[in-house]
Amino acid sequence: MAARKPQRRREFGTVRKLASGRWQARYLGPDGQRHKAPETFETRSDAQDWLNLVRADIERSAWSDPDAGAVNFEKYALRWMEERGLAPTTVDRYNALLSLHILPTFGGKDLDEIAPPSIRTWRAERLNATGATTVAKSYRLLKAILQTAVDDDLLRSNPCRIKGAGKEEADERPTATVDQVFDLADAMGPRWRLMVLLGAFASLRPEELAELRRHSVDIDECSLRVTHASPELTNGRRVTGDPKSRAGKRTVYLPDFMQPELRRHLRWFAEKEPDGLLFVGEKGAPFRRSTFGRKWRRARTKVGVPENFRFYDLRHTGNNLAADTGAKMKDLMVRAGQSSERAQLIYQHSTAKHQRKLAQDIDAEVRQQLKEADGGRQQALEA
Structure with missing residues (x-):
């Protein structure tokens, strides 16, 4: 055979x-x-x-369509945004990063044309043109979009491979002295005085201040109830929703010296309805960042604080002041409306008793610092 x-x-x-x-x-x-x-x-x-x-x-089932990545990056990125169900403020922020920093380089390319060398070149050029924090945010967004393209089998691997490129090295923010906070409040004028004081001595975020209502204030308790936030988009429109984090919904107990400030503002400047806004402009319009910003810059120049001192730095100032009282971390985090999954497991909760005590300690700290400064303003608080 x-x-x-x-x-x-x-x-x-x-x-x-x-x-x-x-x-x-x-x-x-x-x-x-x-x-x-x-x-x-x-x-x-x-x-x-x-x-x-x-x-x-x-x-070995490792084949992928070589033409799958022939998808325009800009179209894919915009669809990626639509499918995420993002908050309006996040959409606003991502649109700015895309239009200013990502699309000018990659918008006309297909996904499979974006390679590690082009990512490195783009990042180096961005670092020469703008701040490192903005570049890190842009890189994180680009990497997230391209990772989804990998998950969609449009790319074999993510070309964003620069170690540490998405990490932000936060700059140390400036703080003001207690005396400077009151000087800024004076310089802003009677209508906006309380906003400055609450930004510092209640550690409230600007978007939380914008959504405070008359019914948010408890004069007898000298406290505020924060339930919503109203961040302003780049087009000037405000979007009302929940605070930045789950811990953002909170009662903030204020130092005793704030009680007459609250009474005065409610009497003269807040809208009269129970749900009326606490802060409105001279013509009754809601608080606008652009209008307030002009007043803030003039006040900042008048007082002599650094040009890089932003309104948000009042919150940083207030957090530092609260920390100087020796309060426990959990009490500081609750007051500031800060949270993280890990922090929630560790700290659990802070009682109202602890928060009232912290407000009293801040009151004493402010009075002591004013007394050491010149004594004049301290006498005014006691009057």
Whole structure:
């Protein structure tokens, strides 16, 4: 009986010689579509070697459509935003990062045209043009979008591979002295005086201040109930919703010296309805960042605090002042409306008794610092 000849393995794909003398490789993919190599080859064996690599990928289920990444990055990024169900403020922030820092470089490219070298070049150029914090935020957003493209099988791997590029090194923010806080409040004028004092001595965020209502104030308790926030988008529109974190809904007990400030503001400047806004402009319009910003810059110049001292730094000032009283971390976090999953497990909760005690300690600390400064304003508080 004649021996059976070993079967020859069927050739995978085809190669052909082009008019240029180079060789082209083509194959039928698992998707039923015909694909060709992204480049031509100098020899027939080089083309065949490439086909063998593709065949190996298919056999170990590692093949991906080489044309899958031929999707415009800008269109994909905008669809990525739409599918996320993001908060309006997050959409606003991401749109700014995309339009100013990402799309000018990558908007016209397909996903598979974005490679690690182009990411490195882009990041280096951005660092020369803007702040490191903004570049880190832009990099994180770009990486997140491209990672979704990997998950969607449009890319084999994420080209964002720079270690530590998405980490922000937060600058140490400036703080004001207690005396400077009162000077800023004086310089802002009677209508906005309370906003400055609450920004510092209640550690409230600007978007929380914008949504305070008359019914948020408990004069007898000398406290505020924070239940909502109203951040302002870049188009000037405010979007009302929950505070920044779950811990943002809180009762903030105020130093005793704030009680007459609250009474005065409610009498003269807050809207009269129970749910009326605490802070409105001279013509009754809601608090606007642009209008307030002009007044703030003038007050800052008049008082002589650094130009980089932002209104938000009043919150940092207040947090430091509260920490100087020796309060426990959990009490400080509750007062400031700060939270993290880990912190919630560790600190659990702070009682109203602790929060009242912290407010009393802040009151004493403020009075002591004013007394050491010149005594004049301290006498006014006691009057």
